[in-house]
Amino acid sequence: MTTLSIPSPRDIIGPAERGETENMVLNMGPHHPSTHGVLRLVVELDGETVVDVAPDIGFLHTGIEKTMESKTYQKALVMTDRMDYLAPLSNNLSYVLAVEKLLECEIPVRAQTARVLLTELTRIGSHLVWLGTHALDLAAMSVFLYAFREREQILDIFELVSGARMMTSYFRVGGLAYDLPADFIPTVKQFIDTFEPRVDEYEDLLTNNPLWLERTVDVGKISTADAIAFGLTGPALRATGIAYDLRKMTPYTGYETYDFDVPIGQNGDIYDRYLVRIAEMRQSLGIVRQAYDRLIEMGPGPYQTADRKVAPPPKSEITHSMESLIHHFKLWTEGFKPPRGDAYICIESPRGMMGTYVVSDGGPRPYRVHFRAPSFVNLQALPHMARGRFMADLVALIASLDPVLGEVDR
Amino acid sequence: MIGDLVKGLATTVRYMFRKPITVQYPDVKRPVRERFKGRHELKRFENGMERCIGCSLCSAACPADAILVVPAENDPATPNSPGERYAATYEINMLRCIFCGYCEDACPTNAIVLEHQYELSFYDRRTSIYTKDMLLVPEDQGHGEIPPVLEQVHRRPSPPAQMDL
Ligand code: SF4
Ligand code: SF4
Numbered sequence: 248m249t250t251l252s253i254p255s256p257r258d259i260i261g262p263a264e265r266g267e268t269e270n271m272v273l274n275m276g277p278h279h280p281s282t283h284g285v286l287r288l289v290v291e292l293d294g295e296t297v298v299d300v301a302p303d304i305g306f307l308h309t310g311i312e313k314t315m316e317s318k319t320y321q322k323a324l325v326m327t328d329r330m331d332y333l334a335p336l337s338n339n340l341s342y343v344l345a346v347e348k349l350l351e352c353e354i355p356v357r358a359q360t361a362r363v364l365l366t367e368l369t370r371i372g373s374h375l376v377w378l379g380t381h382a383l384d385l386a387a388m389s390v391f392l393y394a395f396r397e398r399e400q401i402l403d404i405f406e407l408v409s410g411a412r413m414m415t416s417y418f419r420v421g422g423l424a425y426d427l428p429a430d431f432i433p434t435v436k437q438f439i440d441t442f443e444p445r446v447d448e449y450e451d452l453l454t455n456n457p458l459w460l461e462r463t464v465d466v467g468k469i470s471t472a473d474a475i476a477f478g479l480t481g482p483a484l485r486a487t488g489i490a491y492d493l494r495k496m497t498p499y500t501g502y503e504t505y506d507f508d509v510p511i512g513q514n515g516d517i518y519d520r521y522l523v524r525i526a527e528m529r530q531s532l533g534i535v536r537q538a539y540d541r542l543i544e545m546g547p548g549p550y551q552t553a554d555r556k557v558a559p560p561p562k563s564e565i566t567h568s569m570e571s572l573i574h575h576f577k578l579w580t581e582g583f584k585p586p587r588g589d590a591y592i593c594i595e596s597p598r599g600m601m602g603t604y605v606v607s608d609g610g611p612r613p614y615r616v617h618f619r620a621p622s623f624v625n626l627q628a629l630p631h632m633a634r635g636r637f638m639a640d641l642v643a644l645i646a647s648l649d650p651v652l653g654e655v656d657r
Numbered sequence: 658m659i660g661d662l663v664k665g666l667a668t669t670v671r672y673m674f675r676k677p678i679t680v681q682y683p684d685v686k687r688p689v690r691e692r693f694k695g696r697h698e699l700k701r702f703e704n705g706m707e708r709c710i711g712c713s714l715c716s717a718a719c720p721a722d723a724i725l726v727v728p729a730e731n732d733p734a735t736p737n738s739p740g741e742r743y744a745a746t747y748e749i750n751m752l753r754c755i756f757c758g759y760c761e762d763a764c765p766t767n768a769i770v771l772e773h774q775y776e777l778s779f780y781d782r783r784t785s786i787y788t789k790d791m792l793l794v795p796e797d798q799g800h801g802e803i804p805p806v807l808e809q810v811h812r813r814p815s816p817p818a819q820m821d822l
Contacts, residue, residue: 318720325759403690410690443754455664456661562767578717579714
């Protein structure tokens with residue numbers, strides 16, 4: 248299985264230090280604009296050809312999993328925003344679903360629909376950053392500017408519902424943090440109405456552009472078997488031709504009731520990953536439309552579970568109900584105590600399979616939280632794809648895997 | 658092939674004649690949404706009394722341990738707050754704060770509210786600690802525009818869409 252080796256930086260630096268290699272060893276990063284974060288790559292180069300490359304990670308390690316062990320379940324939620332900072336709501340969702348599974352609590356339909364709508368917006372927003380930076384890495388400046396303009400609309404919707412553009416913490420265990428505001432519907436409408444032509448515009452600029460094709464077609468190919476062996480998930484796996492999407496395979500939050508397709512590629516090269524993500528944006532927009540229609544149809548309703556042992560009572564209640572006041576105080580100081588046990592939930596984040604494993608010892612704080620971060624696993628395939636390619640392709644490859652270093656290092 | 662290049666070029670050229678959507682910060686400031694979580698303020702009741710009763714719930718709810726509350730008994734002759742106690746010391750360390758709004762959600766009297774000021778900067782760690790004098794709204798500014806009851810969630814309606822698209 249030599250083809251599937253993942254070298255460590257030592258494997259490359261070691262021989263070079265002993266003078267055993269003719270090739271040049273080059274450090275790329277950790278501070279390099281096209282590594283999309285603090286990723287260090289140790290590259291062994293023969294001329295301009297990459298002989299081997301070893302990712303060196305950990306520069307952004309903040310001990311999120313460990314810190315969560317010392318916070319109550321509800322407080323630990325804010326850490327999840329800070330892992331994949333381009334898709335905070337996907338992380339929130341993965342974590343709250345796992346804790347809700349521990350608690351076995353029921354979530355109102357309105358909250359579920361809002362969750363679907365907002366996570367799909369997150370997916371579009373995250374793909375827009377990928378598209379913009381990917382194009383920028385390959386010297387297409389305008390796409391970057393256009394993509395960020397649309398992302399601004401999405402961030403504005405997040406600010407509208409949660410008060411924060413990126414660190415939303417909007418999905419709480421038991422439902423949503425607050426109800427959707429009154430002008431949520433018109434703002435989402437504005438986005439739905441304007442977004443589709445914008446995607447066409449990106450495609451005008453890139454899809455058939457000979458310069459773009461030259462840099463992406465047949466570059467960084469990976470076969471389906473290798474992709475599975477590396478544990479690749481998300482658009483990078485689907486580009487190899489498998490329709491593996493957790494929203495279809497193991498539906499959560501009611502995804503089985505939405506009508507959408509899973510776009511797949513054929514060749515598993517950078518171009519197919521591009522096509523898959525572009526098609527995913529259109530599919531996500533379709534899901535947003537359906538969720539939007541449902542929200543209008545169902546009208547106002549509860550946005551969190553009625554279980555007062557999990558979700559705090561509305562504030563208007565605590566002024567006149569002693570019981571509510573006690574619940575409120577208990578929840579904010581002590582938190583809730585899920586029964587002993589563990590729960591694993593994986594969802595389809597913009598980058599792939601985002602899993603959360605929570606172990607409860609019956610206390611108010613998680614005994615252990617672990618995340619299966621898609622960026623971390625996907626990054627393993629980078630050396631395999633980069634060997635034998637030019638140095639310039641390496642830049643395109645990193646962008647096409649779309650890693651978020653906050654999530655890789657956690 | 659050339660046709661596809663021209664198609665792309667046409668897109669960019671079209672944009673040359675459109676109004677830019679860039680906001681020229683700091684000359685122009687983008688309005689924030691109603692729920693925006695910025696700098697904290699300690700509010701007062703209509704009659705000028707402090708809302709904060711020194712219960713420390715905000716401090717308990719804070720995931721970043723950024724709040725310090727030291728409560729003291731009210732002097733019945735000149736009470737600071739309508740309850741038995743008030744916050745003698747109230748400090749928020751703005752370097753620790755992550756602006757999550759948990760303090761606002763936890764506060765039973767709606768005393769602490771995350772307002773819309775977002776330009777916070779300090780020269781050293783000491784000045785990053787915002788004391789009660791800095792956080793409390795001045796008495797002459799009345800009750801500091803807060804809803805009478807505790808429906809923080811439905812605060813004033815949001816300003817219209819912020820971008821001219
Ligand atoms: S906003 Fe969050 S971090 Fe900041 S003081 Fe309030 S609870 Fe603490
Ligand atoms: S701000 Fe609110 S929660 Fe904090 S001590 Fe005062 S009354 Fe209690």
